[in-house]
Amino acid sequence: MIRGTYCDKKQQTFHSITDLNELSQFKDNDDIFLWVDLQDPTKEELAKLGVEFQLHPLALEDATHEHQRPKIEEYDNFYFVVFYAAHLEAETGELDLREIDIFLNKHYLLTVHEKPIEDLKEIQLRWTRNVQQLHWGTGILLYSFLDTLVDDYFPVVDALVDQTEEIEDQLYIQRGQLRERDTALKLLTLRKKFLALRRVVTPQRDILNVLTNHDSSIFDERINIYFRDIYDHITRLADTVDLYRDQLSSTMDANLTVASNELNKVMRTMTAASIILMVDALIPGIYGMNFENIPELKWEYGYFAVLFLMLGLTIGLIVVFRRLRWF
Amino acid sequence: MIRGTYCDKKQQTFHSITDLNELSQFKDNDDIFLWVDLQDPTKEELAKLGVEFQLHPLALEDATHEHQRPKIEEYDNFYFVVFYAAHLEAETGELDLREIDIFLNKHYLLTVHEKPIEDLKEIQLRWTRNVQQLHWGTGILLYSFLDTLVDDYFPVVDALVDQTEEIEDQLYIQRGQLRERDTALKLLTLRKKFLALRRVVTPQRDILNVLTNHDSSIFDERINIYFRDIYDHITRLADTVDLYRDQLSSTMDANLTVASNELNKVMRTMTAASIILMVDALIPGIYGMNFENIPELKWEYGYFAVLFLMLGLTIGLIVVFRRLRWF
Amino acid sequence: MIRGTYCDKKQQTFHSITDLNELSQFKDNDDIFLWVDLQDPTKEELAKLGVEFQLHPLALEDATHEHQRPKIEEYDNFYFVVFYAAHLEAETGELDLREIDIFLNKHYLLTVHEKPIEDLKEIQLRWTRNVQQLHWGTGILLYSFLDTLVDDYFPVVDALVDQTEEIEDQLYIQRGQLRERDTALKLLTLRKKFLALRRVVTPQRDILNVLTNHDSSIFDERINIYFRDIYDHITRLADTVDLYRDQLSSTMDANLTVASNELNKVMRTMTAASIILMVDALIPGIYGMNFENIPELKWEYGYFAVLFLMLGLTIGLIVVFRRLRWF
Amino acid sequence: MIRGTYCDKKQQTFHSITDLNELSQFKDNDDIFLWVDLQDPTKEELAKLGVEFQLHPLALEDATHEHQRPKIEEYDNFYFVVFYAAHLEAETGELDLREIDIFLNKHYLLTVHEKPIEDLKEIQLRWTRNVQQLHWGTGILLYSFLDTLVDDYFPVVDALVDQTEEIEDQLYIQRGQLRERDTALKLLTLRKKFLALRRVVTPQRDILNVLTNHDSSIFDERINIYFRDIYDHITRLADTVDLYRDQLSSTMDANLTVASNELNKVMRTMTAASIILMVDALIPGIYGMNFENIPELKWEYGYFAVLFLMLGLTIGLIVVFRRLRWF
Amino acid sequence: MIRGTYCDKKQQTFHSITDLNELSQFKDNDDIFLWVDLQDPTKEELAKLGVEFQLHPLALEDATHEHQRPKIEEYDNFYFVVFYAAHLEAETGELDLREIDIFLNKHYLLTVHEKPIEDLKEIQLRWTRNVQQLHWGTGILLYSFLDTLVDDYFPVVDALVDQTEEIEDQLYIQRGQLRERDTALKLLTLRKKFLALRRVVTPQRDILNVLTNHDSSIFDERINIYFRDIYDHITRLADTVDLYRDQLSSTMDANLTVASNELNKVMRTMTAASIILMVDALIPGIYGMNFENIPELKWEYGYFAVLFLMLGLTIGLIVVFRRLRWF
Ligand SMILES: [Mg+2]
Ligand SMILES: [Mg+2]
Ligand SMILES: [Mg+2]
Numbered sequence A, B, C, D, E: 001m002i003r004g005t006y007c008d009k010k011q012q013t014f015h016s017i018t019d020l021n022e023l024s025q026f027k028d029n030d031d032i033f034l035w036v037d038l039q040d041p042t043k044e045e046l047a048k049l050g051v052e053f054q055l056h057p058l059a060l061e062d063a064t065h066e067h068q069r070p071k072i073e074e075y076d077n078f079y080f081v082v083f084y085a086a087h088l089e090a091e092t093g094e095l096d097l098r099e100i101d102i103f104l105n106k107h108y109l110l111t112v113h114e115k116p117i118e119d120l121k122e123i124q125l126r127w128t129r130n131v132q133q134l135h136w137g138t139g140i141l142l143y144s145f146l147d148t149l150v151d152d153y154f155p156v157v158d159a160l161v162d163q164t165e166e167i168e169d170q171l172y173i174q175r176g177q178l179r180e181r182d183t184a185l186k187l188l189t190l191r192k193k194f195l196a197l198r199r200v201v202t203p204q205r206d207i208l209n210v211l212t213n214h215d216s217s218i219f220d221e222r223i224n225i226y227f228r229d230i231y232d233h234i235t236r237l238a239d240t241v242d243l244y245r246d247q248l249s250s251t252m253d254a255n256l257t258v259a260s261n262e263l264n265k266v267m268r269t270m271t272a273a274s275i276i277l278m279v280d281a282l283i284p285g286i287y288g289m290n291f292e293n294i295p296e297l298k299w300e301y302g303y304f305a306v307l308f309l310m311l312g313l314t315i316g317l318i319v320v321f322r323r324l325r326w327f
């Protein structure tokens, strides 16, 4: 699917393009900014794009294959940027990272991605609305693009943070539920998501660092502090991700101690109960012996005395174990 | 709430401002230093401030939203600093980090924050008292400001350190209390607070490093060693935080070993008690059998002999287990 | 085994060489690119190669001995590169890393290795096919060589990642299988393979970083972005390896908690079952006593009442322990 | 307490000073080196010192308050150094770190500390003895000072290392003593001392690095390799401290495994003993039944056969469990 | 013990020296290379050496005391290098690191060490054999020296690696042997040896890095790639040591999980056996009761029926527990 927009700088008007064949007339026109978005393009469409804009085969190859690292690469006639959009799938809670490949130049921004990116309309709106920044060139468009993508990371990270804190909160209140196994596995899953996030966030921070400090002929100078603003956001994300990655290890350790402590409690219960019941059983055992001469057996209240003795021992031992806090 | 003060450099007098509308007359006056503090400003007040002092929209946006990273950013006509005040809530013991956004220039210091900051009066006092340093410009005011904020971190860190050491001390004295679970969770909570502190302290150290080594046109040269003094304080804080973050992991490991050791003790008690009681129970079991020919049963003192045998076995086994230190 | 190919630049033709003695005529011929591959060469063959191309004894020594670190070294008249090919053995799943030593110069590429490398034919094909890049020199040949080797790491890493995730998935579903021991040992084995990979991947990334940023007289300028492409791939590999090396530690910790939790469950079962059975045993014990006066014994339905009592206690205790979730 | 010494460079004589009021005559005299040591000075004495030598208020403030970080700071007219003396208290084994603040200049060395430092006499002796190095200036005095302080760290670190190794040695020999709890807590205490040492040693290494590589107008060039010698010593200290900090974590892990293994042993003992005793108890239970027709009961040797059977089962089971190594 | 050799560059002959007094005639002779090795020298011999070659007292002091860090230090008239020889003691398996102090200059190499170093003869042989490299100066002698020492690390590291892998292999095959304690302690010992190795290998790599990149007036340029060759070897050593130091922590964790899993197994056995035996014991208990009316007791085959019932319950429960894999 192709969605193209070109902007006539002089007239400050925006027009849409729906066919790759229209592109050739705009690409070297200094009065025009062009944004072409290709969703799930065929190999032929990408090849056509490559020929039209003289894109280097290595960059085209990266745009064709999924799972590139976030990066910015300078080519003779354009910059190539790989960035990721992030969101959590509503149903499964799975972390969904969608790759976007960007070709960028004084005149155009070409974006290529497999799966639909929901922010695209908003980005377009932001671009067409800020007419007074049009003469800042394609940099302001790239800024709108990356800023919107990075803003979408915050709800994702916040949701993961919430899940982490919820699990930790349960650690404090659950008692005797044997949930340590589930807790450990949930922590493991969360840690993996933080690691996956870190893997795209850290190189994306590097991209924005490059954009912030780069003296480029294709961007207006005033755009640098805008990229610094995104850099700031993504650094905050990276800090959060690192903090929770670190904290989750300690939470796992605490969870193990909780499991160990629960076992201690169970074993104390068992020890106390066994001792009481075995002591109780000893007495009837004694009076079940068949010796001819056991004086107590003839005593009329012997049986009741034994029952009371057993009751007394039971209560006494319970008191002792209570004091030791074994119950 | 607005609290403004302007200083007439020539006359060395201080005057207060209570209305944002008064600001326009001072802002470009070289004979005046201006400090405006906005607590919980409305969007309109911030916008007015922005227009008055030509603050860049990106900086204003950061001042509007909470949870920025501590940072220092240079704009064309001002510096923008994000810093955090820290204190522990008296009742809950929660770590309270309050963001302050600072706009700084040769002529003015503008501070914006959501929640009340208690140090403000003290800072103002320090500023109006040191009249002889007035010609050092707004730098000395920024120094007073940051120095007071950083000094407030020490009681916070000391309290956390005290809590940590108290928990560790309990590890050494508690015995058989099954507190390992609580200990683990307390350690986890503390570790999280240290991590949260680290997250603001480390970038704030970077801010002060920048201020110490920066050749700025807006600060007097002599101010640099003052910022170095704060840098020194905050480095000390960062060291303490890192030391305890590291140490807390080991304390957690030690706590787990304590839990494991306690379990060993319980199991030894149980093993010893079970063996004694089962051995004891075996004998009455034997003499409870209904064989026609069990010679001992006819012996007049058989019953008493058995009781003594049981007592003897019990004492003997207790001695053995005592020697093995199983009791 | 020797497999040589020389390319006549002017005529754009390729010819094969099968004897080391033919080499002397090509080595200083500016019109010729030479690629000689020696598999499992004798010491004499290597010495001959050394004399023919004036290879430094230290480089020759490294080519003779196995287990060099991946590296690139500049000598007066050539570059020396050590690189590794990777694959997993189909049957045992063992990680197989095969060292390749490369001597490189404007005129020639000499590759030396002990064991067969399957990619060689494909590499040769890529070289002889891209005739239009011939004037880029031996750099394009080195590129083809390294690119093919690095591409082969992806299926290896993917297989290890799959194995890791499979083990993790089992953690979530296995119950009461006592597989924690096997899981721990499998995780240990996998972690070792990731470490072994990391040990070659990290220095190989350094090699490609050198090649990407190096201003070399022997490579055409345009080749640098090709090396950058391989650098990008190998960085992705290094990221994956590091992520799983980190994650595997947490998986091990989670596995330990699973083991601990399973133990808790077993002990709860045991405690509950012991208490029920001991309580049940106490009652027949009581009515097995030989007191002359035990009124119940004479009651006609005493025996059945006792059986019901035991049944009732059993059911009651089961209900209690169910509620406590000890069963 | 004040202890001052001044050295007349020309006459190569040393004279002592006992009153702060004498200082004014020496401070700007180029023919004199001055060393003033203040132990536990009053605020007034420090203020007097500050006025006399024009010490910056920030440095004076650091000298007034305890617990500064080790550091070196350059002021206009002097260097300010914070360093720590270390020793272990003989009775409690507590690590005692004593802060020393040093003001340094071409003409003088001023040392300020709260608690007595035992090395001072030795340092003075070293200084007054090496008359031929007098013209090297105050640098040789600073060298003597720091070298003596650093040399005192070695017995401290050696003692901690000895304690660590002693605990580890006990791990190998102790058996069934349930000392894992104590071991864990001792390791924790030691680790904390290593961390505390590290916290002063690492920044002190930085101080000596600065002194080694600094081109200072106040030191003779030849002194640099002397500071390098101390740098070398303190790097060795830092290496040792880091090695043991790392190793102690593993020792803790090993200690936990020892605890776990001990538990395994106890449980095996318990399992084996329980099975033997319960099997033994089953047989008398059977012959305690009241069935009218139990043929064995009438056999004359039935009772003795049962006793032999029980003995046989006991021995047989013991043999089995021995073979399984459960005893 | 002194062992000296001097080489007459012009005549390319080697002569031995056996007395320190002979040295004065050679030390400033440009036609001569001198190598003096002092084993376990007296203080007087070292002092004499110091006077003869004008060695700086700080370097002499380092040569006098043991346990220096590996380092290279430049003095006015010579380089001072501290290096370690490594081997494993054949009997105890202890890691033996022997310090060698080297004074180096255009004209001489002086080596000082406490304990005998076995490689010395081989080093001398390598030097006297390569006559054609004599005009490269003392650098080629230093190269021979360090190369031989570093080559000796490989069998040491290989032996430690073998021991590590052997322990890991046993983890996979041992079952029910309760060897986790011994395994943990062996892993701890090995980890300590790797740490000790790392402590000398890492700074020695720095020494060789300095030698590789140093433009020195005393070495011929061509020697640099020789030092790079040693640098390469020692980097490989450092990589191996780091890999196993990392891996050993995971092996320890796996070992703990094995211990935990073994405990699970024991407890399952115990739980299953207890339940079976207690259930079995319940039935004879019931028929041991003295109720007057227990119909079964009068049944002729009651006793046998009960025995069959017990056998049936036993078999049934064994089948159930087998299915649950508790046996
Ligand atoms: Mg792509
Ligand atoms: Mg993806
Ligand atoms: Mg944003």
Ligand SMILES: [Mg+2]
Residues within 6 Å of the ligand: A147
């Ligand atoms: Mg924004």
Ligand SMILES: [Mg+2]
Residues within 6 Å of the ligand: A229, A232, A233, B058, B061, B062
């Ligand atoms: Mg912002």
Ligand SMILES: [Mg+2]
Residues within 6 Å of the ligand: A249, A250, A253
């Ligand atoms: Mg941990």
Ligand SMILES: [Mg+2]
Residues within 6 Å of the ligand: B062, B063, B064, B065, B066, B067, B068, B099, B101
């Ligand atoms: Mg804000």
Ligand SMILES: [Mg+2]
Residues within 6 Å of the ligand: B067, B097, B098, B099
């Ligand atoms: Mg906040």
Ligand SMILES: [Mg+2]
Residues within 6 Å of the ligand: B147, B148, B150, B151, B229, B230, B233
């Ligand atoms: Mg302060």
Ligand SMILES: [Mg+2]
Residues within 6 Å of the ligand: B147, D061
């Ligand atoms: Mg202060």
Ligand SMILES: [Mg+2]
Residues within 6 Å of the ligand: B229, B232, B233, D058, D061, D062
């Ligand atoms: Mg200070």
Ligand SMILES: [Mg+2]
Residues within 6 Å of the ligand: B249, B250, B253, D249
């Ligand atoms: Mg740990």
Ligand SMILES: [Mg+2]
Residues within 6 Å of the ligand: C062, C063, C064, C065, C066, C067, C068, C099, C101
């Ligand atoms: Mg090789």
Ligand SMILES: [Mg+2]
Residues within 6 Å of the ligand: C067, C097
């Ligand atoms: Mg290999």
Ligand SMILES: [Mg+2]
Residues within 6 Å of the ligand: C147, C148, C150, C151, C229, C230, C233
């Ligand atoms: Mg590739």
Ligand SMILES: [Mg+2]
Residues within 6 Å of the ligand: C147
């Ligand atoms: Mg490719």
Ligand SMILES: [Mg+2]
Residues within 6 Å of the ligand: A058, A061, A062, C229, C232, C233
């Ligand atoms: Mg690519």
Ligand SMILES: [Mg+2]
Residues within 6 Å of the ligand: C249, C252, C253, E253
């Ligand atoms: Mg771990």
Ligand SMILES: [Mg+2]
Residues within 6 Å of the ligand: A249, A253, C253
């Ligand atoms: Mg862990």
